[in-house]
Amino acid sequence: MKGPHGEGASPIRVLGLLAALAGLLAALFLIGLAVGSVTIPLREAAGSLIGLPAADPVWDRILWQIRLPRCLTAVLAGSALALSGLEMQTLFRNPLAGPFSMGISSGATLGVALAVLAGAAAGADLTGYLALRGIGSQLGVAGSAVAGSAAVMMLVLAVARRIQSNTTLLILGLMFGQVAGAMVSVLQSFSTSEEIRAFTFWGFGSYAGVTWAQMPVLAGAVLAGSAIGIYCAKPLNALLLGWTYARSLGVPVRALRLLLLASTSILAGAVTAFCGPVAFLGLAVPHLCRGLFRTADHRILIPACLLLGASLSLGSDLASRLPGSDRALPLNAVTALVGAPVVIWVLLRRRAPRDE
Amino acid sequence: MNPVEPTLSPAAAAPILRTENLSVGYRAARSADRGGDRRVLSGLDLDLHPGELVCLLGPNGAGKSTLLRTLAGLQAPLEGRLLLDGRDASTLSAEAWARRTAIVLTERIEAGNLSVFALAALGRHPHTGWSGRMSEADRTAVRRGLEDAGAWDLRHRVFDELSDGEKQRVMLARALAQEPALLLLDEPTAFLDLPRRVETMRILRVLARERGRAILLSTHDLDLALRAADRIWLVPPGGPVRTGLPEDLALAGAFGSVFDQGDVAFDLATGQFRIHGHPLRTAALSGDAVLVFWTARALERLGYASAGIGDTGMEGRGNVRVTATRRNGIPEWECRLPEAGDGHPESFPSLETLSARLRRRDP
Numbered sequence: 067m068k069g070p071h072g073e074g075a076s077p078i079r080v081l082g083l084l085a086a087l088a089g090l091l092a093a094l095f096l097i098g099l100a101v102g103s104v105t106i107p108l109r110e111a112a113g114s115l116i117g118l119p120a121a122d123p124v125w126d127r128i129l130w131q132i133r134l135p136r137c138l139t140a141v142l143a144g145s146a147l148a149l150s151g152l153e154m155q156t157l158f159r160n161p162l163a164g165p166f167s168m169g170i171s172s173g174a175t176l177g178v179a180l181a182v183l184a185g186a187a188a189g190a191d192l193t194g195y196l197a198l199r200g201i202g203s204q205l206g207v208a209g210s211a212v213a214g215s216a217a218v219m220m221l222v223l224a225v226a227r228r229i230q231s232n233t234t235l236l237i238l239g240l241m242f243g244q245v246a247g248a249m250v251s252v253l254q255s256f257s258t259s260e261e262i263r264a265f266t267f268w269g270f271g272s273y274a275g276v277t278w279a280q281m282p283v284l285a286g287a288v289l290a291g292s293a294i295g296i297y298c299a300k301p302l303n304a305l306l307l308g309w310t311y312a313r314s315l316g317v318p319v320r321a322l323r324l325l326l327l328a329s330t331s332i333l334a335g336a337v338t339a340f341c342g343p344v345a346f347l348g349l350a351v352p353h354l355c356r357g358l359f360r361t362a363d364h365r366i367l368i369p370a371c372l373l374l375g376a377s378l379s380l381g382s383d384l385a386s387r388l389p390g391s392d393r394a395l396p397l398n399a400v401t402a403l404v405g406a407p408v409v410i411w412v413l414l415r416r417r418a419p420r421d422e
Numbered sequence: 423m424n425p426v427e428p429t430l431s432p433a434a435a436a437p438i439l440r441t442e443n444l445s446v447g448y449r450a451a452r453s454a455d456r457g458g459d460r461r462v463l464s465g466l467d468l469d470l471h472p473g474e475l476v477c478l479l480g481p482n483g484a485g486k487s488t489l490l491r492t493l494a495g496l497q498a499p500l501e502g503r504l505l506l507d508g509r510d511a512s513t514l515s516a517e518a519w520a521r522r523t524a525i526v527l528t529e530r531i532e533a534g535n536l537s538v539f540a541l542a543a544l545g546r547h548p549h550t551g552w553s554g555r556m557s558e559a560d561r562t563a564v565r566r567g568l569e570d571a572g573a574w575d576l577r578h579r580v581f582d583e584l585s586d587g588e589k590q591r592v593m594l595a596r597a598l599a600q601e602p603a604l605l606l607l608d609e610p611t612a613f614l615d616l617p618r619r620v621e622t623m624r625i626l627r628v629l630a631r632e633r634g635r636a637i638l639l640s641t642h643d644l645d646l647a648l649r650a651a652d653r654i655w656l657v658p659p660g661g662p663v664r665t666g667l668p669e670d671l672a673l674a675g676a677f678g679s680v681f682d683q684g685d686v687a688f689d690l691a692t693g694q695f696r697i698h699g700h701p702l703r704t705a706a707l708s709g710d711a712v713l714v715f716w717t718a719r720a721l722e723r724l725g726y727a728s729a730g731i732g733d734t735g736m737e738g739r740g741n742v743r744v745t746a747t748r749r750n751g752i753p754e755w756e757c758r759l760p761e762a763g764d765g766h767p768e769s770f771p772s773l774e775t776l777s778a779r780l781r782r783r784d785p
Contacts, residue, residue, distance in 0.1 A: 159532070300554035304547050306533050307596075314494050314527075315600070316520030316548040362536040365554060 080366055083359060087373035091141070094380040098137040099129060101389040132274075135281060137380060139273040143337045144347055144379020146288045148371040149295050150333040151348030152355075156302050156364070157326050158222070160232045161412055164349030165334035167236065168222055169243025170215045171345075174338035175269070176246040177214025179253045181207050204283045212287070212335030218242050219327050270396035271342040273383050280340060287336030294329035295368060298322060302364040345398050346405025347382075351375045353412050378404060436508060437469035438522075438603045438636040439493065444468075444502035446485065446492040459500055462488045466502070466663055468655065470604065470638060475630040477647035477668075478640040480657030480680060486640040487528075489657070490606050493638070494525040507603060520548035524597035525606040530589070532582055538592050539577040542568050545599030567598035570629060572621070587618040594625070605629070607639035611646070619643060623650040644681070645694055648672065656680055704729045706743045713746035713753055720773045724780055742780070743767075759783065 099111040106114075106125045114120045114129050147165055154163040154170075165171050222239050229235055254262050276284060301322045304312040313319050337344065355370040356362065382400040444466040450458030462485035470476055478486050491497050493504070495511065504511040506522050514522075524545065533541055545567060546560045556564075568574040571594040576584065581592060590610060597605055607626075611619040623646055630637050630652070638655075641647050647654065648668040656664045656671060658680045664671065671677060677688040681695070688695055705726040707714045718728035726742070743758040745767070755776050756767040761783070770776040 161534075300547070300550070300552065303554065304544055306536055307531055307541075307544060308529065310496060310527060310529065311531070313496055313516070314520060314523075314525045315544065316515070316517035318516055356535055360535065361540070362534045363540060 080359060080361075084369055084373065087370065087377065091373055091377045091380070094377055094384065095137055095141070098140065098380050098384055099133045101384060102128070102133060102387055103392055104128060105389070135276055135278055136273050136383070138281065139276040139284065139341065140380045140383045141376040142284055142288045143273060143341050143344060144351075144375040144377070145372040146291060146333040146337045146375075147344060147348035147379070148351035148355075148375025149292055149368060150330040151350075152352040152364070152367055152371045153295055153298070153302070153326050153330050154348070155352055156305050157323075157330070158226055158235060159305075159308065160235060161353070162232075162236055162349065162409065163239075164346075165215075165330065165338075166243075166343060166345045167349050168239030169218050169241075169246060170222075170330065170334045171338050171343040172243035172246035172250075173214040173216075173218030174211035174335045175214070175343055176249055177210035177212070177217075177335070178207055178339055179250045180214070181210035183253050183256070204280055208283055208287060208336050208339040211339035212331050214246070215335035215338070216327060216331035218246065219331050223323065223327065269342055271344040271398040271401070273341055273379075273397065276340050284336055284340045287332050291329045291333035291336070292372065294325050294332075298325055298329070299364040299368055302326075303362075306362055341397075343398070344379075344401055346401045346409070347375060347379055350405035350408035351378060353408055354378075437471050437505075438507060439468070439470040439638075440505040440508075441466045441468045442503040442505070444492070444504060445500040446488050446497075447500050448488075449498075449500065461500060463657065463663065464501065468663065468665065470636045472603065472634045472636050473630050474652045475627055475637045475650060476639075476653045476655055477651035478638060478655045478657060479642075479644060479647055479677075480640075481659060484657040484659045486657055487608055490525065490608050490638070490640060493604070494523055494606050495519040496525070517548045520600065522602055523604040523606060524600035524602035526590075526593050526597050526608065526610055528608045528612060531593075534582070536581050537577070538573060538579050538581055538584070538595075539564065539568070541581050541592060542573070542577075542595045542599050545596040545601075548600065563601055564595075564599045567595040567600075568592075570598050570625070570633070571595035572625060586613045587615070590614060590618075590622065591625075594622075598629070603636060605635050605637045607637070609640055609642065611641055611643055619646060626650070644677070644688075648693055703727070704741045706741070707746070708744075709746035710748055710753070713748070713755075717744060717746050717755065717773060717776075720777055721780070724777060726780075744776070 096108055096112060099115070100106050100108045104125075106120070106129060110120045110122075110125060111129060114126055115134075120126045120129070150170075151164040154165065154168060155161060157163070158168070218239075221242055222235070225238050226235055229238070301312065301317045304315045304317045305322070307315075309319055312322075334348070351371055351374050352367065355367050355374055358374075359366055359370055361367065379401075382404060383397060386395040386397045386400045388394060445461055445464035446466070447462040447464075448460045450460075466489075478489065480486050488497070492499050495514075495516065506514065506519070511519060543556065543560075543564045546556055546564060547554070549563075550556060550560060565574070568577055571591045573588070573591040573595045576588055576592060579588075581589065584592065590613065594607075594610065597607075610626075611622050614622060626637050626639065627650055629635050651668055653665060654668050654671055656676055658664075664676050666674075666676075672690060672693065675690075678690075681688055703726050705718075705721045705728050707717055707721075707728050714728075721728060721744070741760065745756045747754055747756075753772075755770040755773070757770065757776060757779065758767040762768070768779065770779065
């Protein structure tokens with residue numbers, strides 16, 4: 067259905083789809099609380115959430131101490147990665163831009179590794195530091211991750227001003243990521259095997275490690291990053307025409323570049339600090355939203371990405387738990403299985419690539 | 423279209439745009455190094471009135487785009503003042519500037535899955551509030567922009583799937599949705615075929631006349647510009663810019679001094695470029711007027727200037743006389759070559775055979 071003046075999607079269709087996504091998110095959230103190595107009946111899970119004691123007190127503990135923080139983390143991380151991916155795709159005018167593909171997550175990883183090493187040099191208990199006990203280490207690690215993200219973002223942005231080619235930019239982003247990754251490896255060779263194990267496990271990506279004590283820092287960062295993103299929705303639309311046209315429409319481009327740099331770094335950096343580098347969500351979700359809502363309007367895409375990002379993230383985490391078994395998959399294995407086909411679809415669908 | 427009140431003679435109204443001793447170009451990378459500024463055009467005193475269509479002409483690299491970008495606020499002037507609507511433009515915010523001027527650039531854009539309507543609606547950006555929510559008046563402006571640019575029928579289409587000509591019209595619609603008093607276009611006809619070029623100029627003329635917009639466009643389409651423009655701003659490499667009615671500039675020999683280069687020359691008699699420099703020989707043409715016109719063109723390509731019968735200077739060795747007539751509606755050419763003596767003229771069924779014969783004369 068078309069709007070009265072021919073705008074893409076009608077408001078009714080948009081609201082309906084957003085409501086459906088919110089419903090999906092709520093359903094996945096409940097299932098995420100119920101399913102795991104121990105299955106809790108949905109009824110009990112929902113009841114426990116609103117304060118009714120569960121039939122088995124162990125269920126209450128599992129729910130409140132393990133599953134609820136894990137599901138909340140999945141929601142926050144998924145939303146944050148999807149939004150930063152959307153921002154980056156518009157900012158770089160590149161459909162394959164994303165926090166992982168352009169090396170922003172690797173920058174965050176490097177930041178974390180440096181923070182950990184600095185912590186070790188200062189005599190901190192390293193595995194404890196990475197487990198983020200204490201607000202000081204949390205802010206330290208999150209801050210270093212954000213700084214690492216921002217550093218890579220600034221490098222890519224500086225290059226993007228000189229290089230028009232999408233492919234070259236993407237490869238450069240990958241290379242910055244590789245360099246950051248290599249530096250992490252170098253740092254690791256100076257660590258004890260126990261530290262390496264902790265770091266490697268963190269590198270698989272996981273939502274399980276975030277405790278209630280850490281939640282405020284993660285949630286605060288995601289809220290701040292999202293608020294900036296929402297504030298930028300209108301100029302992001304103008305940016306679809308490129309920087310020159312955006313400026314001719316009165317967009318303060320320098321301020322916009324800084325705001326988007328801050329937003330993407332905070333979102334991608336904070337999530338990486340607490341969950342490890344999570345691949346593909348940031349890249350794939352914006353494309354799914356564009357296809358679903360058939361629009362390029364960021365005022366619609368931003369809420370859509372927040373909701374669908376959270377849902378896909380929860381779904382991936384659910385699948386990685388292999389419900390009913392004692393085993394678990396690395397989160398990144400699942401997100402890659404979901405995300406890679408989307409990327410391939412995007413590549414195949416582009417009829418006329420800009421880079422000849 | 424709702425015609426606004428017909429504009430008075432353009433010069434009577436206050437100018438939309440006025441420049442005072444304006445210099446445009448690129449700043450040196452370091453501010454300490456002021457001497458290193460690259461001045462492209464300087465000392466510009468120009469003005470542009472509502473309802474006026476002005477074409478910016480000049481060879482590549484003369485600074486047409488730089489001037490347009492400066493007027494659009496995309497780059498700062500190096501020197502001098504720029505007045506928009508009587509206000510010093512340097513005091514305007516980016517949004518206030520964007521409410522007065524809109525620009526259509528040469529760069530081709532990819533807009534993802536943006537629909538034509540949504541793209542044109544981006545023109546409302548400087549008029550809407552923080553959230554970008556559009557009022558009924560905003561929608562009407564978008565609709566009128568699409569209609570005026572002849573793109574209303576495309577409104578449901580995806581921009582990236584349009585042809586070059588359609589994209590150009592949509593970009594124009596977006597600029598019109600901005601409701602600018604001053605509309606700037608950088609080579610809007612560059613990628614279009616001839617009918618589309620003429621159509622684009624027609625649309626722009628109507629916009630200037632009926633909507634009272636001031637329109638400035640750069641173009642390489644000299645012929646079209648001479649016919650459509652109210653005034654020409656002629657930019658020779660290195661300046662100074664000359665302004666005036668197209669005809670006055672032509673009669674003053676201004677185009678020749680700017681564009682003549684090698685074998686290409688502006689021909690005052692036809693108002694077009696001649697590709698073959700100064701012809702060495704003449705062909706005296708007579709007969710059917712239409713046939714003579716096209717014969718002159720074909721012979722010009724071979725290096726013959728055309729002349730009427732009776733013109734002087736027919737004694738030269740290389741000169742020929744050609745008579746083109748229709749016999750029972752079928753064209754026929756008779757050609758008298760001096761080297762053939764005073765015998766019967768040779769006759770030819772087509773310009774192709776005539777050209778072949780004349781080519782054989784060449785040493």
